Amino acid sequence: MMEALFQALTLSGGYNARVVALGCAAFGLAAGALGCFVLLRGRALIADAAAHATLPGLCLAFILAAGMGWNPRSLPLLMGGAAATAALGVLAAGALARGGRLRDDAAMALVISIGFGIGVALLSVVQSLPVGGQAGLSSFILGQAAGMSAADAWLIFWLALAALAAVAVLFRPLAVLCFDADFAAAAGLPVRWLDLALLGLMLAVTVAGLRAVGLILVVALMVVPAATARLSTERLSVMVPLAGLLGAFAAWMGAGLSAAAPSLPTGATIALVACALFLLALLFAPARGVVAFALRQRRLRQEAAMEARSA
Amino acid sequence: MTLFLQLDFAALSAAVLACLACGLLGNLLLLTRQSLLGDAISHSVLPGLVMGFIVTGTRATLPMVLGAMAAAVLAALLISLIRRLARLEAGAAMGVVFSGMFALGLVLIEVSGARSVDLDVDCVLYGQLEALIWPAATGLSSLWDPVALADMPQETRTLAGVLALTLAGLALLWKELRLAAFDPDFAASIGFAPRGLSLVVLVLVSVACVAAFWAVGSILVIAALVAPAAIARLLTDDYRRQFLLSAAAAVLMGAGGYGAAILVPWLLGLGHGLNAAGMMAVVAGLLLALAWAFGPYGRVRRVSVA
Amino acid sequence: MSIAPPALEVRNLSVAYREAPVLRGVNWRAPASGLTAIVGPNGAGKSTLLKAALGLVPRLAGEVRFFGQELRQARRRIGYLPQRASVDWDFPATALQVAAMGRYPRVGWFLPLPRAERERARAALAEVGMADFAGRQIGQLSGGQQQRVFLARALALEADLYLMDEPFAGVDAATERAIIDVLHRLGREGRAVIAVHHDLATAPQYFQHVCLLNGGVVAAGPMETTFTAENLSRTYGGRLSLLDEAALRPAAAPPAGRPLRAVP
Numbered sequence: 029m030m031e032a033l034f035q036a037l038t039l040s041g042g043y044n045a046r047v048v049a050l051g052c053a054a055f056g057l058a059a060g061a062l063g064c065f066v067l068l069r070g071r072a073l074i075a076d077a078a079a080h081a082t083l084p085g086l087c088l089a090f091i092l093a094a095g096m097g098w099n100p101r102s103l104p105l106l107m108g109g110a111a112a113t114a115a116l117g118v119l120a121a122g123a124l125a126r127g128g129r130l131r132d133d134a135a136m137a138l139v140i141s142i143g144f145g146i147g148v149a150l151l152s153v154v155q156s157l158p159v160g161g162q163a164g165l166s167s168f169i170l171g172q173a174a175g176m177s178a179a180d181a182w183l184i185f186w187l188a189l190a191a192l193a194a195v196a197v198l199f200r201p202l203a204v205l206c207f208d209a210d211f212a213a214a215a216g217l218p219v220r221w222l223d224l225a226l227l228g229l230m231l232a233v234t235v236a237g238l239r240a241v242g243l244i245l246v247v248a249l250m251v252v253p254a255a256t257a258r259l260s261t262e263r264l265s266v267m268v269p270l271a272g273l274l275g276a277f278a279a280w281m282g283a284g285l286s287a288a289a290p291s292l293p294t295g296a297t298i299a300l301v302a303c304a305l306f307l308l309a310l311l312f313a314p315a316r317g318v319v320a321f322a323l324r325q326r327r328l329r330q331e332a333a334m335e336a337r338s339a
Numbered sequence: 340m341t342l343f344l345q346l347d348f349a350a351l352s353a354a355v356l357a358c359l360a361c362g363l364l365g366n367l368l369l370l371t372r373q374s375l376l377g378d379a380i381s382h383s384v385l386p387g388l389v390m391g392f393i394v395t396g397t398r399a400t401l402p403m404v405l406g407a408m409a410a411a412v413l414a415a416l417l418i419s420l421i422r423r424l425a426r427l428e429a430g431a432a433m434g435v436v437f438s439g440m441f442a443l444g445l446v447l448i449e450v451s452g453a454r455s456v457d458l459d460v461d462c463v464l465y466g467q468l469e470a471l472i473w474p475a476a477t478g479l480s481s482l483w484d485p486v487a488l489a490d491m492p493q494e495t496r497t498l499a500g501v502l503a504l505t506l507a508g509l510a511l512l513w514k515e516l517r518l519a520a521f522d523p524d525f526a527a528s529i530g531f532a533p534r535g536l537s538l539v540v541l542v543l544v545s546v547a548c549v550a551a552f553w554a555v556g557s558i559l560v561i562a563a564l565v566a567p568a569a570i571a572r573l574l575t576d577d578y579r580r581q582f583l584l585s586a587a588a589a590v591l592m593g594a595g596g597y598g599a600a601i602l603v604p605w606l607l608g609l610g611h612g613l614n615a616a617g618m619m620a621v622v623a624g625l626l627l628a629l630a631w632a633f634g635p636y637g638r639v640r641r642v643s644v645a
Numbered sequence: 646m647s648i649a650p651p652a653l654e655v656r657n658l659s660v661a662y663r664e665a666p667v668l669r670g671v672n673w674r675a676p677a678s679g680l681t682a683i684v685g686p687n688g689a690g691k692s693t694l695l696k697a698a699l700g701l702v703p704r705l706a707g708e709v710r711f712f713g714q715e716l717r718q719a720r721r722r723i724g725y726l727p728q729r730a731s732v733d734w735d736f737p738a739t740a741l742q743v744a745a746m747g748r749y750p751r752v753g754w755f756l757p758l759p760r761a762e763r764e765r766a767r768a769a770l771a772e773v774g775m776a777d778f779a780g781r782q783i784g785q786l787s788g789g790q791q792q793r794v795f796l797a798r799a800l801a802l803e804a805d806l807y808l809m810d811e812p813f814a815g816v817d818a819a820t821e822r823a824i825i826d827v828l829h830r831l832g833r834e835g836r837a838v839i840a841v842h843h844d845l846a847t848a849p850q851y852f853q854h855v856c857l858l859n860g861g862v863v864a865a866g867p868m869e870t871t872f873t874a875e876n877l878s879r880t881y882g883g884r885l886s887l888l889d890e891a892a893l894r895p896a897a898a899p900p901a902g903r904p905l906r907a908v909p
Binding site: 372 | 696699700701720723724725727731732733736737738742743746747749750752754755757758782784798802808
Binding site: 292 | 432433438449558560561562572573612619631
């Protein structure tokens with residue numbers, strides 16, 4: 029196993045393994061970088077809701093392909109279906125919360141669970157179809173880097189790179205938007221369009237991650253590296269690249285681990301690596317870590333006690 | 340009839356009991372704007388549940404509930420720690436904690452070999468309602484035959500116990516829970532410890548999550564927790580009716596979903612039954628859409644008298 | 646000097662939310678009866694003082710006594726009126742159900758509310774002019790009506806000391822009048838009221854005592870001798886607009902039509 033892990037991590041495991049590792053790392057990079065904006069704009073849960081709402085789309089695309097006689101395992105087709113229902117899920121969450129009676133959090137929880145549930149029901153329809161390849165569909169739930177083809181990996185790679193390029197181009201306006209939306213509007217920035225662009229990028233990255241990380245944990249790669257970077261720095265120009273690197277490292281390491289031990293679900297492994305990095309930062313980050321916080325609390329207590337004595 | 344009792348009754352009652360227990364408790368989460376806590380708990384109890392399973396090697400309820408509750412409390416602590424230290428909004432803090440815990444649970448299942456026994460990833464995702472059967476049933480009289488009832492699947496019996504516990508808790512703490520949900524500061528000022536009460540809610544929700552987990556899986560537990568309460572919230576403005584309507588929605592969701600999973604493929608001529616847990620979410624989605632479209636508090640923003 | 650112990654005594658109280666302390670070594674003895682205003686700029690720790698006294702926020706250091714007793718022993722004699730904005734008014738409850746929460750300490754845990762207690766809650770609603778709205782959903786009430794429901798709930802406690810967090814915030818003139826009538830009646834009955842108050846113009850009219858607060862107590866005592874321009878400018882650090890010394894010197898109400906307010 030150690031040898032297999034070494035092979036996977038050093039990209040010496042053959043062309044296919046190399047491309048898969050590359051695709052995963054590119055996805056991690058894009059997810060981490062974009063995640064900073066998703067996090068700062070308070071959209072973390074929308075990303076999760078959208079990810080869970082991809083399952084019905086995946087199944088519908090599969091059923092459509094089976095009915096039309098197309099290849100039901102075609103990744104672009106499945107991604108298209110996933111993106112469509114994810115967008116519907118986001119719209120549904122907005123509609124539910126608009127009446128004012130249900131709050132955003134309840135709307136998100138509803139879309140997450142009902143979206144996933146509809147997908148599960150459709151998945152059982154898919155199982156009964158008289159075509160092959162159904163088993164591959166359930167790997168979108170928890171992710172499976174092991175069986176990925178080079179063509180799929182390249183698709184993920186380019187999609188992630190495109191999202192990354194868009195993040196780079198939109199860096200300044202997105203930064204202003206996340207810092208202060210009112211100011212952005214006053215400064216003449218098209219806030220609505222920027223929010224839509226952020227949402228679109230989020231959907232693109234989510235869909236790109238489905239094959240490797242799976243829909244349940246894809247949000248982890250957006251939120252966790254960004255949160256880790258936020259613990260470590262106050263500056264967005266440092267936070268975004270740092271989160272990207274952390275995401276890429278987690279995706280590459282996690283994919284390598286699960287390639288070496290195929291019983292480990294790839295998505296869970298990647299998420300765990302990202303969370304381990306987060307825990308380290310939570311404990312030891314210079315200003316915001318647990319240790320620094322405890323020291324500061326103690327100092328405040330001592331000061332209060334000293335003042336009480338002198339009073 | 341006997342066939343129905345043997346093959347479907349245990350699963351159908353498990354579905355209804357799970358939806359009822361979760362749906363009633365979900366009101367307390369929804370009214371305190373903590374719907375996502377249900378989300379967080381149902382994800383984060385997984386590692387505790389698996390640990391309880393690994394340690395005892397059986398599906399005995401108590402160790403799994405203890406493990407799950409420990410995990411839920413740990414998750415709650417981590418979420419508040421992260422919110423304070425990293426100054427992350429609640430949603431992001433929950434996203435970090437519950438994805439991490441869920442991932443840990445999945446990896447634990449794989450590395451522990453629990454999957455070879457009878458806890459596997461499929462069960463986590465979809466539940467295993469279909470596996471619940473009651474071979475001891477011989478007819479309607481079995482319903483009040485203690486010997487036959489004792490032979491009901493353990494999951495169903497546990498859910499019945501959890502529902503009884505939930506109802507007892509709600510009845511006993513009816514006014515206290517309402518007070519703490521509406522105004523925790525005032526509750527604390529008159530000595531009705533809101534922290535203790537929210538801990539009671541947390542414990543009840545964790546227990547219900549673990550018990551319902553076998554029936555519907557860990558993600559659809561969220562639907563059972565949130566959907567009935569949300570449907571009722573779109574229909575009424577009265578505290579007591581909120582609970583009654585959510586109970587009705589929960590029963591419809593559980594029984595309707597289970598029934599639809601059998602009837603729809605039969606009507607459409609599909610070769611093979613649909614996933615019952617998934618169909619429960621479909622029914623919940625339909626009810627929610629109806630309540631949203633036609634309920635008094637659904638689409639329209641109410642005009643305030645003030 | 647009265648022999649009765651102070652309604653609220655705070656010694657060396659310090660509270661910090663995150664990093665910066667909000668209250669630093671507060672020492673204050675509130676009078677045993679009568680109406681006292683806590684006045685100070687935004688962020689001075691006025692609400693925090695009430696919450697820390699009631700144990701709702703953790704304190705770094707310090708001691709609190711109510712009528713010379715620990716909070717635990719005195720709890721039944723204390724009534725708290727939180728800020729109206731601190732709760733979700735969309736919550737499914739009626740005005741009567743909210744007012745009845747003030748009777749819960751008499752009922753105790755687990756038991757349902759007896760009919761007699763419900764009638765006491767209804768009477769409390771009547772005291773604030775809300776008898777006709779008992780069955781109304783709280784979400785359908787106006788801001789002033791909601792504040793009256795909160796006041797009714799506090800009255801239902803039948804406390805000897807009331808801690809009120811901005812009872813006049815965002816209410817209409819009729820409600821302000823109704824609240825002040827209730828406060829004056831409480832004062833006449835020998836009860837103590839301590840209220841966070843924002844409006845410098847009405848403070849001397851409504852209250853007999855004042856505690857000027859900004860992180861610590863700047864000055865405290867009877868309104869006439871304490872509510873002076875000098876003390877106020879020490880409290881607000883010169884951030885007063887329309888600071889009219891002539892109006893303040895007699896410690897009476899400022900001339901009509903010239904509201905005196907702190908710049909936020």
